[in-house]
Amino acid sequence: MFRTFDQWLRSEGYLMGEDSTSTLHRVLWLVAVLLFGYLVGLICRRVVIPLVAKVVSKTKATWDDYLFNPRVLRSISHLVPAMVVYVVIPYVFIGTGLWLDILLRISQIWLIIVGIRFFTALISSVYELSTQHEDLRDRPLKGVYQMLKIIVICVGVIGVVSVLVNRSPLALFTALGAAATVLMLIFKDTIIGLVAGVQLSANDMLRPGDWIKIPKQGIDGMVTEVNLTTVKVLNWDNSVTTVPPYTLVSDSFENWRVMQESGGRRVKRSVNIDMQSIRFCTPEELSAYADEEWFAPLKDEKEVVNLRVFRAYFTDCLRRNPRINAELTLMIRQLQPGPQGLPLELYFFSADRSWIPYEMLQAEVLEVCLAVLPRFGLHVFQSPTGLDLERTRINQ
Known part of the structure; x- marks a missing residue:
């Protein structure tokens, strides 16, 4: 007694039926469906998306600015017409057999393709959002997000193939399992x-912006990018070196990040002192040093070696230098003496x-050290040169 809405449309000739054999009739209905989908997409692009963008711009949160950026909203505007066409076609072409089957497959493929674009754009937005997070911004996560995109694309391709061959996607996944070895090689x-x-991300071994050194590869520079297959390093000579990520996991490398984040960078330079110039200070020299603040700990000693006086003086100079972090280790120590004299090591942090x-700092400190040594009767050891031999001959 009561008819459904689609039965009423079919009886009035508005829907396709078994007796609707006119190709022109079907083409006109297909054009109408596509036009309807286009109009829905147009409304989405011109009305809905600008409204969403306006609301997002007025919120105080920042995460929605990334998740609803123009790229994601544009992909949604392409996704909506495909969904509308896919939903409407079964109602319009019901009972048309081959026409319905072909149009449904085409709309499914269309829906899968725009769905891939939407999810890849969403993954890119999530990556951009993660780079702004304090705990994640320095992690090498780009490769992980690239792999997620590859998975989405692979699933989409399998979906398209399953629609074309009219097989279940699970059956295709099972068939791919047999070819897993080939895929792993590819x-x-x-x-x-x-x-x-x-591994690099979980163990916090590497971040973009780190200074790394890999002597075996001749790499010495700043990490600029870490992606799925390569790590790009900008060397200090402005050359760019790419190295596979697994090389950094399977082999050792130097990472100077801790030094960069610490309070200073270590300077360790040594000067060889001529041991024949090491002696006790004269009374005149001691009296000249007596009023100096740095000499106070040595005042009560009867005999003071000139090298010790120099170490006290220059240690005080290093502590007063504003470009040196005096809160970290700072000392002047002696190393094992040898045929080249007594190595005196300057150890401090810039x-x-x-x-x-x-x-520049370590060069200036070493220059001052070499210039000050003669004031304390000390000489730097160096092998004799032709000029020294000439001077000796002339003096003789």
């Missing part, structure tokens, strides 16, 4: 890179960890 570097990237200021 994607060996990708799989190893993913595992290595997870407050500025940058390369150029660091090099």
Whole structure:
């Protein structure tokens, strides 16, 4: 007695039925469905998406700015028409047999493709959001997100193939399981890179911006990018070196991040003192040092060696230097004497960890050290040169 809505439409000739054999009739209905989907997508792009973007821009939270960025919203505007067409086609072309089957498969493939675009855009947005998080911004997570995109694309491709061959996706996954060995050989570097990237991230071994050194590879520079298959390093000579992530996991490398985050960068330079110039200070020299603050701990000693006086003086100079972190280890120590004299090592930390200021500081300290040594009757040991021999001949 009562008819359903689709039965009423079919009886009135508005829906396809078994007796609707006109190809032109079906084409017109297909155009109408596509036009309806286009209009829905147009409304989504012109009305809904601008409204969502306006609401997102006014919120205080920042996460929605990344998850609802223009790229994600644009992919949603492409996804909505595909969903509308996929839902409407079975109602319009019901009972048309081959037409319905073909159109459903085409709409499914369309839906899968735009779905892949949506999920890859969403993964990219989540990655950008993670780079702003304090605990995640320095982690090498780009490779993980790249692998997620590959998984999404692979699942989408399997979905498209399953629609084309009219087989269940699970059946295709089972068939792929038999070819897993071949796939592992094809994607060996990708799989190893993913595992290595997870290890680097989980153990916090490497971050973009780290200064690393790999002597075997001739690498000495700043990490600029860590992705699924490569680690890019900008060397100090402005050359770029790429190395697989698993190389950093399977072999050793130097990471200077802790030094960069610490209060200073270590300076360890030594000067060889001519042992024949080491002697006790004269009374005149002691009286000249008596009023100096740095000499106070040595005042009560009757005999003071000039090398000890120099160490006390220069240690005080290092502590007063504002470019040196005096809170960290600071000392002047003697190393094992040998045929080249007595090595005197200057051990301290530069407050500025940058390369150029660091090099300038240790050069200036060493220059002052060499200039001050003669004041205390000390001489630097160096092998005689042709000029020394010439001077000896002339003096004779």
